Amino acid sequence: MRVLDLDLDFFLADCCPLADIGSRPVLTGHEPWAPEEVVRFLKEQCGLNEAEPIPGAIFETHDGALQFWSERQKDGSLLSPFTVTHVDAHSDLGIGKPGPGFVLNSVLPQPPAIRADLSRYYAQKQLDEANYLLFALAFRWIDTLENVRNPRSRADIPQQILLPGRTDRIQLTSFPARLMEQRNGPEPVIPFHVYEDYRTFAADTKFDFMTLAISPRYAPKEADALLPIFESFIRPI
Numbered sequence: 001m002r003v004l005d006l007d008l009d010f011f012l013a014d015c016c017p018l019a020d021i022g023s024r025p026v027l028t029g030h031e032p033w034a035p036e037e038v039v040r041f042l043k044e045q046c047g048l049n050e051a052e053p054i055p056g057a058i059f060e061t062h063d064g065a066l067q068f069w070s071e072r073q074k075d076g077s078l079l080s081p082f083t084v085t086h087v088d089a090h091s092d093l094g095i096g097k098p099g100p101g102f103v104l105n106s107v108l109p110q111p112p113a114i115r116a117d118l119s120r121y122y123a124q125k126q127l128d129e130a131n132y133l134l135f136a137l138a139f140r141w142i143d144t145l146e147n148v149r150n151p152r153s154r155a156d157i158p159q160q161i162l163l164p165g166r167t168d169r170i171q172l173t174s175f176p177a178r179l180m181e182q183r184n185g186p187e188p189v190i191p192f193h194v195y196e197d198y199r200t201f202a203a204d205t206k207f208d209f210m211t212l213a214i215s216p217r218y219a220p221k222e223a224d225a226l227l228p229i230f231e232s233f234i235r236p237i
Contacts, residue, residue, distance in 0.1 A: 001078060001079055001082040001083070001208045001209075002082060002084075002203075002205055002208055003069070003082055003083070003084055003085070003207060003208060003209040003210070004046060004054070004085050004087070004203075004209070004210040004211070005065050005084050005085060005086045005087065005088070005211055006087045006088070006210070006211065006212045006213070006230070007062055007087065007089065007090070007212070007215050007218075008218075008223050008224075008227075009088065009089040009219045009223075010087050010150050010198075011033045011038055011041075012030045012032055012033070012089065012219060012220075013029065013030055013031045013032075013033075014029050014030055014150075014152040015030075015090075015150060015152050015153060015218075016030045016219060018217055018218065019216075020217075024216055024219070024220050024221045025217070025219065027220040031220075031222070032219075032220070032223040032225065032226055033226070035229055038229050038230075039229060041198065042229070042233055045148075045203065046085075046203050047202075047206060047207075048207075050232045053232070053233055053234055053235040054207055054208070054233065054234060054235060055077075055208075055209055055210070055234075055235045055236075055237045056068075056210035056211045056234040056235070056237065057234070057236060057237065058211070058212045058213075058214065058230065058236075059213060059214070060213070060214050060215075060216065061129040061214075061216075062092060062132060062213035062215055063128055064211070065132060065211050065213065066118065066127075066132040067118060068211055069082075069136065069141060070116060070118060072209065078208070080139075080141040080142075081140060081142055081188075082142065082143065083142070083143060083144040083145075083146070084133070084142050084144070084146065085203065085207070086133060086145065086148065087148040088148075088150075090153065090156055090218075091133070091147055091149075091157045092129065092130055092131065092132060092133040092134075093133050093156075093157055093158055093161060094130065094134040095130075095156040095157065095158050096156075098125075098126055099158075100131070100134055100158045100160060102124075102126045103134050103135060103138050104160070104173070104174035105176050106176075107121075108138055108173070108174055108176065108184075108187065109176040109179065109184075110180075110184075112140050112184060112185075115138060115139050115140075116139045118135075121135065129213070133145070134161070137161075137190060138172055140188060142190060144190065144192075145170065145190055145192050145193070146192075146193045146194075146195065146201070147192070147194045147195065148195045148198050148201045149195060150198070151198070153196070163189060168191065168192055168193065169189050169191060170189070170192045171187055171188070171189045172187045210233065210234055212230045212234070
């Protein structure tokens with residue numbers, strides 16, 4: 001199965017510095033795309049059609065995608081592992097604080113069947129909108145990851161999660177995880193495709209689900225005017 005995982009901050013002239021809690025970035029230099037450009041990307045690159053909206057949801061912060069995937073797996077509509085096409089100005093793989101260390105050293109050693117305890121990670125203040133994809137990888141939910149980036153995206157992919165000597169493969173590992181490998185089995189090798197130029201990306205199959213994060217601390221309030229466009233392609237569930 002395949003999910004389209006969008007972030008509003010992709011559709012800006014440039015990446016915004018993180019705004020303070022409760023604030024939005026300034027518009028200057030971070031203008032949203034023209035509506036027709038957004039529609040063109042969704043149709044031509046993602047293969048979407050307003051006449052056939054895809055089941056999905058819009059939420060404030062991007063870790064909502066992790067919760068959405070968890071709920072869909074529980075109701076049986078999403079089967080893991082699945083392919084994620086992550087359209088975002090950021091990788092959301094944990095390059096900043098708290099970094100990948102918690103996932104690699106504290107999540108990976110656990111049996112895979114009990115890793116996806118989202119409420120515990122929130123309580124520990126370890127799971128957020130900047131690292132939720134790393135958690136999804138650790139849960140073994142993803143079999144292929146595509147990262148379609150804004151042309152002005154900054155380098156933010158943690159090198160320690162890549163298979164040594166490769167930029168197109170992810171394999172999570174750590175010393176504690178290797179100690180438990182006999183019980184848990186080896187962590188999967190995940191094909192990882194990065195599109196620095198979004199124009200080189202074209203979905204080759206239809207998506208089963210679609211989600212959008214508003215990410216208010218990463219997008220000026222003027223970008224919210226684009227939300228009705230995305231809503232026209234989503235069938236809310």
